[in-house]
């Protein structure tokens with residue numbers, strides 16, 4: 001009996017206020033989620049973060065409110081690629097994999113993730129269905145990626161279009177122009193030359209940069225969790241169009257900077273030297289590499305390109321070379337580009353894709369680890385001296401259950417203990433330089449992953 005009485009008292013005293021709070025929450029919820037989309041979380045509070053800037057050959061955190069940083073400070077990058085984050089964020093079951101990937105990355109002390117902010121053409125998960133026509137659901141997926149990255153203290157490099165056909169790429173833009181009756185050759189090089197297509201691409205850039213995040217309310221151009229914009233994933237032209245590509249980069253970087261002065265911009269180059277630098281083109285993985293219309297030195301020197309991007313794929317580029325020759329090439333490739341950053345470009349050099357076949361017979365894991373160690377050691381040696389080797393991003397990480405996004409260079413890091421350990425160690429070593437004292441690079445089940453690591 002007593003119980004019943006108490007219950008009814010409880011109801012009288014508290015039922016109305018609780019209903020009130022529930023109503024207010026519902027109203028807030030509906031306001032934040034305009035299309036009654038109940039699947040995405042609402043954000044009321046976000047971590048403080050500083051923007052990333054450059055000071056000569058170093059990345060710095062500006063007005064850093066990061067947990068690790070006080071004033072303007074150098075920051076070195078240990079990061080990874082997961083190109084699939086936006087697409088996986090569109091639908092509910094895979095969305096949790098995105099959160100997991102970013103969380104696991106943070107636990108490994110990784111600080112930057114590079115991913116696609118493009119998906120062009122018809123298709124249920126396309127971001128841009130037609131020039132300037134967007135799928136709001138996919139944009140919300142991109143919003144979600146940003147919110148989750150910031151929650152984990154990770155910054156994102158967003159690539160804005162693909163050179164390759166995957167997810168549409170420049171071929172899709174050329175097709176759109178042809179469908180609109182523009183008289184252009186079907187060569188995908190028209191992407192860099194045709195004014196209609198350049199207009200499509202600029203409109204796309206503007207839509208992304210000015211996007212207001214539906215979950216956090218932050219405009220992308222004001223979002224510190226964005227590390228940089230990348231103009232294109234691995235630009236190349238089929239015919240000799242080096243001056244056209246140079247002009248395209250110059251025009252597009254100026255355009256982004258006119259809309260967004262807070263973020264860094266890079267090109268997305270693989271790093272091949274052009275024919276004009278004959279001495280350097282000897283470093284290329286083959287003669288073919290000088291005739292792709294790109295010129296690492298000339299392209300990267302363009303005003304507004306804040307840092308140079310380089311990829312490293314000895315196995316794809318030199319499929320017939322033996323292991324020793326591949327590793328020798330890799331060392332030379334690293335040394336040459338880092339020295340360009342220090343001595344000529346005076347810009348940070350970021351190795352934005354470093355890949356090696358994970359399960360190849362003959363190579364195997366130990367060859368892979370040797371490749372990764374070669375990269376990490378070169379970065380660390382340069383970083384230790386405050387020089388231009390600014391960091392590296394492995395290609396690419398997955399979480400369990402996302403194998404459909406895999407390729408022969410993909411791994412679930414924690415399934416390979418030797419690789420995992422190396423990645424964490426590199427995070428710890430770079431974080432040690434970043435903060436000036438040994439500090440946890442992240443947290444793993446409440447333990448400092450950096451404990452027990454020997455610092456040279």
Ligand SMILES: *[C@@H]1O[C@H](CO)[C@@H](O)[C@H](O)[C@H]1NC(C)=O
Nearest residue numbers: 054055056058060072073074
């Ligand atoms: C840039 O680097 C110079 C030379 O190391 C240093 O004196 C200066 O304080 C740095 N500026 C910022 C904003 O970090």
Ligand SMILES: *[C@@H]1O[C@H](CO)[C@@H](O)[C@H](O)[C@H]1NC(C)=O
Nearest residue numbers: 178181182183184185186190
């Ligand atoms: C398309 O352009 C080509 C090359 O400039 C030209 O020869 C051709 O006449 C043009 N076709 C049309 C329909 O304008």
Ligand SMILES: *[C@@H]1O[C@H](CO)[C@@H](O)[C@H](O)[C@H]1NC(C)=O
Nearest residue numbers: 320321322323324325326328
């Ligand atoms: C590997 O290739 C290089 C260059 O072609 C050659 O000089 C070297 O002898 C080869 N090493 C082995 C172990 O086959």
